Amino acid sequence: MKPIRSDWEKELRHFPLNPKGVPAKLKKSVEERIAMGVRPKRNGARTWTTAAALMIAAAALFAWREPLLGLFHRQADTELFDTKTERSVKVQWMDGFSFMSRYGQAFIIRYPNMDVETISSPPYDPQQNMTAAYEAMIERDKPDVVYLPANVFKNLAAEGKLLSLEPFIAKDKYDLSAFVPGIVDGIRELGGGTLYGLTPDYMSEALFYNKDLFDRYGVPYPTDRMSWDDLLRLAQRFPASGEDGSRVYGLAPFLASPSGVAESAALAAGLSLLDANGDWAGDTDGWRTIWKNVFDGYRGGWLYEEKSSSGPVSGVNYYKRNPFLTGEAAMSLYHFTMANDLVEAKKRYGLADFRWDLVTEPVNPNKPDMSPTATLNTIFAIPVRSANAKDAWEMIKHVHSEEMAAKLAVQYPGAQGTRKRIPKALEGYRTDAFYMLKPDPELSVRAYSVARNHLNAQLNSIVDDELKAAIDGVKSFDAAVESIRQRGRQAVEQAKAEERSALGKEAAALR
Numbered sequence: 443m444k445p446i447r448s449d450w451e452k453e454l455r456h457f458p459l460n461p462k463g464v465p466a467k468l469k470k471s472v473e474e475r476i477a478m479g480v481r482p483k484r485n486g487a488r489t490w491t492t493a494a495a496l497m498i499a500a501a502a503l504f505a506w507r508e509p510l511l512g513l514f515h516r517q518a519d520t521e522l523f524d525t526k527t528e529r530s531v532k533v534q535w536m537d538g539f540s541f542m543s544r545y546g547q548a549f550i551i552r553y554p555n556m557d558v559e560t561i562s563s564p565p566y567d568p569q570q571n572m573t574a575a576y577e578a579m580i581e582r583d584k585p586d587v588v589y590l591p592a593n594v595f596k597n598l599a600a601e602g603k604l605l606s607l608e609p610f611i612a613k614d615k616y617d618l619s620a621f622v623p624g625i626v627d628g629i630r631e632l633g634g635g636t637l638y639g640l641t642p643d644y645m646s647e648a649l650f651y652n653k654d655l656f657d658r659y660g661v662p663y664p665t666d667r668m669s670w671d672d673l674l675r676l677a678q679r680f681p682a683s684g685e686d687g688s689r690v691y692g693l694a695p696f697l698a699s700p701s702g703v704a705e706s707a708a709l710a711a712g713l714s715l716l717d718a719n720g721d722w723a724g725d726t727d728g729w730r731t732i733w734k735n736v737f738d739g740y741r742g743g744w745l746y747e748e749k750s751s752s753g754p755v756s757g758v759n760y761y762k763r764n765p766f767l768t769g770e771a772a773m774s775l776y777h778f779t780m781a782n783d784l785v786e787a788k789k790r791y792g793l794a795d796f797r798w799d800l801v802t803e804p805v806n807p808n809k810p811d812m813s814p815t816a817t818l819n820t821i822f823a824i825p826v827r828s829a830n831a832k833d834a835w836e837m838i839k840h841v842h843s844e845e846m847a848a849k850l851a852v853q854y855p856g857a858q859g860t861r862k863r864i865p866k867a868l869e870g871y872r873t874d875a876f877y878m879l880k881p882d883p884e885l886s887v888r889a890y891s892v893a894r895n896h897l898n899a900q901l902n903s904i905v906d907d908e909l910k911a912a913i914d915g916v917k918s919f920d921a922a923v924e925s926i927r928q929r930g931r932q933a934v935e936q937a938k939a940e941e942r943s944a945l946g947k948e949a950a951a952l953r
Contacts, residue, residue: 909922
């Protein structure tokens with residue numbers, strides 16, 4: 443039977459010393475260890491001499507304990523995350539309940555000494571300066587972590603009101619290469635060359651295509667970085683005659699309406715119906731070309747328009763409403779969710795029983811590496827005045843960790859994370875079609891800079907009305923374009939007049 447022994451070397455490191463010398467319990471353990479002769483080959487005298495030397499050294503070290511600890515105190519204070527002291531970190535997010543469900547509870551489980559306090563984001567108000575609203579919230583509530591719209595993030599970074607993450611990243615050797623190419627670069631560009639934040643997810647589109655239909659009709663497969671003109675020329679090569687069920691749509695876009703297709707093509711071309719000042723910007727040859735392509739596509743039947751439906755759609759009907767899933771569309775511009783829909787539609791209902799793959803979405807030929815749809819909508823950052831910066835950085839690391847990415851991939855299978863990982867539905871496919879292109883920082887900011895959602899919706903409705911009238915033969919294409927321009931200018935002028943009137947009433951109320 444092996445003798446029971448005490449690991450006195452470990453005890454020597456951990457046993458509390460006292461000024462009176464070596465504790466009796468430790469001394470006894472050493473003596474018992476020698477008496478049992480656990481290592482018979484070791485010279486007994488040398489063993490005792492070594493043990494005695496260790497005890498003397500331990501006693502001596504006690505006297506110098508405070509000065510020695512002082513040498514390391516500052517380094518430990520700046521480099522080690524405190525997992526013992528009970529405290530809290532304050533986070534601003536859309537709402538506290540959803541943050542705790544998504545990130546907060548897991549953070550508390552990971553660090554039982556930590557608590558998480560949440561505050562809600564400022565309410566969205568298109569008439570309000572959102573940067574000022576977030577500044578007021580930061581000043582009032584003093585959050586440690588903020589969740590900012592891209593334009594607010596850019597403004598606060600430029601004003602020096604966000605803390606650079608670069609020192610934390612360098613200290614922790616935090617691996618930024620684990621993120622999708624272009625995401626970190628895009629955020630750094632918004633920060634004027636310095637990385638002030640990170641984001642765990644974003645949205646972009648890719649072009650899914652039905653390889654069986656392309657082979658059947660002898661059409662070459664689409665390629666990465668096509669232009670919208672290239673895409674539409676491919677779509678025209680499929681037979682669009684026949685009723686539903688026997689015809690093939692060349693393209694089923696995500697925004698499947700005349701105005702939706704026009705808006706998508708305009709994003710790639712860098713066009714907008716409103717300029718930076720909110721004035722009408724639709725009187726250009728570029729817009730006319732886009733509207734003509736849309737008109738030709740719907741008139742020719744090779745562009746799909748989504749059918750209107752009333753009430754919720756579930757079961758097999760949920761999948762049947764998408765012609766790409768039923769094999770009736772050769773291509774589809776869609777988000778990450780399409781991959782899961784393809785897998786589920788086939789497994790549950792026998793739909794989507796064809797070979798498919800994907801390439802990048804169409805791009806602006808002048809910006810071949812930029813995605814027209816990938817935008818950095820919201821970004822986690824640390825206010826420069828945070829008194830709890832280390833805990834804030836630990837929270838940001840937690841939100842962007844591989845563990846959180848894996849958890850959210852299960853909870854939200856259609857979500858597109860910024861970490862490089864291959865979802866199960868895309869195993870064996872061109873996953874990089876979603877990741878190859880970089881988010882365009884200009885588009886990320888523009889998405890929030892002109893806060894006129896109601897006006898944009900009104901302008902898109904005008905485009906839809908007029909193009910549909912031309913597609914149905916009610917009026918000519920030229921007449922439809924002229925009506926779009928006239929009605930668009932009128933709508934913008936009316937919106938500006940209403941805005942001036944509202945500002946006048948506010949000024950009068952303050953006097």
